[in-house]
Amino acid sequence: MSMIDMHCHILPGIDDGAQTAEESIELLHAEKKQGIDRIVFTPHFHPERISLEKFLKRRAESYELLKNTEGFSELKIDTKLGAEVFFSMRIIDMDVSKLCFEGTDYVLIELPTTARPYGVTHTMQSLLERGITPILAHVERYGYFTSDPTQLYDLVTLGCVAQVNAAAVVNGMGAKGVNALQYINWELAQIISSDAHSIETRPPNTLAAYNFVNKKLGENYTDWLKENACTIYSNRIFDIPVVHKPKKFLGRWR
Numbered sequence: 001m002s003m004i005d006m007h008c009h010i011l012p013g014i015d016d017g018a019q020t021a022e023e024s025i026e027l028l029h030a031e032k033k034q035g036i037d038r039i040v041f042t043p044h045f046h047p048e049r050i051s052l053e054k055f056l057k058r059r060a061e062s063y064e065l066l067k068n069t070e071g072f073s074e075l076k077i078d079t080k081l082g083a084e085v086f087f088s089m090r091i092i093d094m095d096v097s098k099l100c101f102e103g104t105d106y107v108l109i110e111l112p113t114t115a116r117p118y119g120v121t122h123t124m125q126s127l128l129e130r131g132i133t134p135i136l137a138h139v140e141r142y143g144y145f146t147s148d149p150t151q152l153y154d155l156v157t158l159g160c161v162a163q164v165n166a167a168a169v170v171n172g173m174g175a176k177g178v179n180a181l182q183y184i185n186w187e188l189a190q191i192i193s194s195d196a197h198s199i200e201t202r203p204p205n206t207l208a209a210y211n212f213v214n215k216k217l218g219e220n221y222t223d224w225l226k227e228n229a230c231t232i233y234s235n236r237i238f239d240i241p242v243v244h245k246p247k248k249f250l251g252r253w254r
């Protein structure tokens, strides 16, 4: 089955990921070694800091530079443009379709880690009503979800998709209370991606995460995760899974 990475910072010189096109090529080689054959480039977009037009122009220039760099076409990886959009209620008034994964109605949204911002449900609902499905980035990072996973349950049953970082799956990370693997086990997270930034500090590692899921939860889960990524990449409709609603029992979420 095709392996897709739909959250990474590989485009050169646009955010805190790859700084040069050579670094990007190195990261793409590492992706290929992990078995990845399709990638969505998702540079950070902060609606409060840069205009949409300026961001789209910078992203196009960065993509052009990468495509013209020696070694890119030989990699034979299918790529799409996307963005990791930092949450702001301002996105309600924006043309979010320009931030969706190219040719799809899916957009990657990052939430603040410190506190749940005002208006999350309202903003997600407004996107869903416009036919755009938000993918919540690295949901294991948000303490307000891990201390009360029913908050994530509510957003997933509303129609949002949830992504966990590969490193978090392998390292058993989570802000507190619930870790990334637990979210997958409950089907409250439906996608694994690398969130790769650099070869040294945050390398592409999706295969390691799939292998870990295989060992801990079984092949059915791995196939399900890979299939979910294919569904999004091909812009097919993502059926809201019948997820487990976490309940607290003897001080633990189960």
Ligand SMILES: [Fe+2]
Pocket: 007, 008, 009, 084, 137, 195
């Ligand atoms: Fe990211």
